[in-house]
């Protein structure tokens with residue numbers, strides 16, 4: 239049985255832990271503290287920082303290979319580990335496409351993948367790109383920190399070119415900035431892809447993701463798009479997996495715009511848009527990630543029901559009732575075992591069945607009883 243080391247002890251590692259034994263692996267996590275929510279479900283815990291070389295070496299000594307629960311990692315430290323023979327899945331060079339948005343945009347543009355029009359600002363002299371941006375691109379740009387952003391942090395929507403320039407100058411102090419056209423969003427969709435060590439690729443059905451304030455609140459299967467769009471999302475996802483040399487699960491988040499499908503970003507790990515696969519698909523994203531990184535064949539990814547709705551529970555001012563959330567019929571409640579804090583992702587609920595609208599109503603009723611702060615769209 240392989241021992242898989244996981245950098246990070248958050249809810250993704252916790253859910254990997256829940257499926258580790260059925261995927262025939264043992265899990266060791268590198269957790270920031272013994273309060274991390276994955277501590278409850280894994281076989282062994284090492285306490286340390288995700289960017290600390292000694293802690294990562296301790297994790298790799300206990301594991302046959304190392305994978306990730308989050309992407310707040312130091313790519314140079316990871317490349318140094320690989321040079322010493324530690325097996326990282328995904329590799330540091332693959333991870334770079336999700337950790338470094340400037341690298342991803344430039345490499346993907348060169349390869350011809352569909353992207354919003356963008357430019358990279360690396361120093362003050364590049365700020366000239368923002369001159370008259372609005373006239374050339376039909377409005378002020380979106381600014382994104384090249385590294386370190388997640389859940390909408392690091393993404394800014396200035397009102398005009400002057401504000402964009404001021405903001406970009408401030409953002410430059412902590413690294414490069416991706417300047418991007420603010421595209422008209424018809425909706426946002428996400429494609430999960432999984433690739434094995436031997437290059438076998440499987441995809442999950444496309445989903446619609448609903449965002450509020452930069453955070454995902456709801457995920458719906460099937461995605462509300464034409465079959466051509468769904469086929470394109472699947473193909474681009476497979477092409478990206480090959481191009482970056484993926485091993486494990488990856489989520490590709492897309493913008494659906496009047497101009498078609500454009501890539502927003504990648505996550506090289508199980509992803510919030512795939513939590514519904516626990517009840518909704520033949521093999522969950524967590525089991526398939528563990529199978530892939532440990533060198534096994536992939537499990538089947540087909541859906542088990544016609545529809546599924548997943549709603550995130552993001553802490554309101556005070557907790558609701560987990561029992562009341564569980565009392566809603568036909569709903570699967572996943573509590574991450576975290577202490578309650580307003581604005582914190584505390585769990586999710588999934589409803590699977592035949593018809594989206596009734597699943598949507600039930601999943602939200604449960605999430606509200608639980609105490610989510612978000613409103614349904």
Ligand code: ADP
Nearest residue numbers: 380387388389390391393418419420421449452
């Ligand atoms: P994060 O990496 O923090 O998740 P994203 O790059 O996904 O940030 O951006 C957060 C949200 O901001 C997106 O889900 C989308 O709703 C909006 N957004 C990001 N980029 C653009 C863009 N180019 N045009 C329009 N909206 C955007």
